[in-house]
Amino acid sequence: MTAAVRRAGAFALLCTLALAVPVGGPWVGAAIAATVILGAFAVTDGPLFDLLAYPGDYEDGRLYGLITFVLAAVTLGLISITTSMSVVIFVATVLLIGYGNVAEQLTRRRTDHTIVPVAVFCLVSTGGSVAGQAVTYALTAESGVQETIGSSAPTMVFLGASGALLASLLRDIFLARDDPIVMLSVGLLGWLLAELEPALSLTVGEIALALAITAALGYASYALKTASIAGMLTGVLLGLLTIVLGGYGWFVVLISFFAIGGLSSKFRYEEKAEMGVAEANDGARGSGNVLGNAAVAIIAVLGYAASSASLVPGDPEPTLFLFAFAGSVATAMSDTLSSEIGSVFETPRLITTLEPVEPGTDGGVTWQGEVAGIAGAVVVAGISYLLFPEVTVVGAVIIVTAGIVGMTVDSLLGATLEGTVLGNQGVNFLATLSGAIICALLVVSFAVFG
Known part of the structure; x- marks a missing residue:
């Protein structure tokens, strides 16, 4: 067994101690955390140090990885205990990180496929989160434990899967010892999503189906090399949310951008590569690109x-x-096709x-690109018109207009601020934000849904 696997197993056992909080209360948890931290400062070498140390800990002879991990859990x-976040979220997050990590490390010993450990991490960490939530409900519910767990099951699965996808994404971006950042991020996402529980109406089976659909499409984007692993995980998470x-109609609108935009990056790729204007990594889009184009859409959801x-x-x-959602996606589609x-x-x-100007210059436009961008906005508006009764003909025209305005804002920002004040992802974000705002303002002005 490798050092990484042994360390992950030890951390998973320490994570299990989080169950002491719903049993004995926060003071018991604080006492355990203080004991672990003091022990981490006291242990500077020997077998126990070797068991818990990250490679970088050896330089200073201090278990900084363990200390920061526990401090993140304490935070x-x-x-x-000081906000509306439930202790259920706390326990679920800690177990999600701990057990997902050990499963991933075990898998890496048995396969060279990069995607398999990612899938195993997501599956096991989802299970760890759901189990943590169920056990916490069982330990804290005063009566009707089975009824409480049964009624909360859809939320438990949704929170577990969303947290697992975010954790896997962040672990792909950061280093292994950055799990404290991952833990805090997953916990805050769980807190946010738990507050939206009144809006959840799907069953466990329906959520599982949604996860299967998004995972299948995400893997297809990775297999077709239109997305990196980080881009795939980002797309799956955003699709699930x-x-x-929102609903499947919202998802169809969003996935139309991912599909058409991803395929457009392959359009005459060799020619674009020779000109120096092609997407890097053979056109595979990473998490930054996905978030830059879809963050506003998810905020709208x-x-x-x-x-x-x-x-x-x-x-x-x-x-x-x-x-606002349709306007932001129309902008992303327009800008991507135009470019x-x-x-x-x-x-x-x-x-x-x-x-x-030279090809690839920020803010450079062609009439063919403008036509392609307009066509992209029309596609999004057409899909929205077919799927949503709220989108009338006037509403569809508004979505097209918002997409064109957003595309133009992207070009203007590219010509003026990109490369000095803003990066490409920042430009994409502001452009999609402008498309969303324009769409919402025009709808209010015309009172389309009133």
């Missing part, structure tokens, strides 16, 4: 769920978030001065 525990909190659960101040019309297709035609011109 999450403090949040759970969209289905559960969360806003829709929160407004449906009457959690948003002012009680805004939920349909407003639907149009990927337009970059191989003629000499682009800078949008601010219309002077000819």
Whole structure:
């Protein structure tokens, strides 16, 4: 057994001690954490040090990895007892990280396939989270334990799967010893999603189906090399959130962008590579690219769920978030098609001065790209019109308009701020945000859903 596996197993056992909190209360948990931290400072060498040490811990002879891990758990525990975060989220998060990690390390010893350990981590950490939630309910419920667990099962599975996907994504981006950051991030996501529980109406089977669909499509994007592992995990997580909190119609709109946008990156790829304007990694999009284009859409989904659960101040019309979602996706689609297709035609011109520029210049546009961008916005508007009764003909025109405006904002930001003040992902985010805002404002102005 390798050092990494032994260390992961030891950390998993320590994570199990989180169950002491629902049994004995926060003071018992604090005492355990203090004991572990003091022990970590006291142990500077020997077999126990070798068991718990990360490679970087040997330089200073201190178990800094363990110390920061426990401090992250303590921070999450403090949040759970001083805010509305449930102790259920705390326990579920700690077990998710601990047991998912040991399963991943064991899998890495048996296979060289990069995707298999990721899948095993997601499956086992989801199970660890669900088990942690169920045990915590059993330990804290005053009566009707089976009824409590039964009624909470859909939420338990949703929180576990969402947390597992986020943890796997962050672990792919960060180093192994960055699990404290992963733990805090997963805990905060679980807290947010738990607050949206009134908006959840799916059964366990329906959530499992949603997860299977998004995982299958995510793997297809990875197999087709339109997404990296991080990009795939980001897409699966965003897809799951969209289905559960919005619905399959929202998901179809979002996946249309991922599918068409991903395939457009392959359009005349060799030619774009020779010109120096092709996406890196053979066109496989990473998590930054996915989030830059889809973060605003997911915020709109969360806003829709929160407004449906009457959690948003002012009680805004939920349909407003639907149009903001469609406007942001229309912008992302327009911008992606404009860039990927337009970059191989003629000499682009800078949008601010219309002077000819070299291919790949930020803010450079071609008329072919503009046409492709408009077509992308029309596709999103057409899908929205077919799937949502709230989207009338006028609403579809508004979505197209928002997409075109957002695409133009992207080009203007590219010509003025990209490379100095903003990076590419920041430009994408602001452009999709502008598309969402324009769409929402136009809908309010025309009172389409009123």
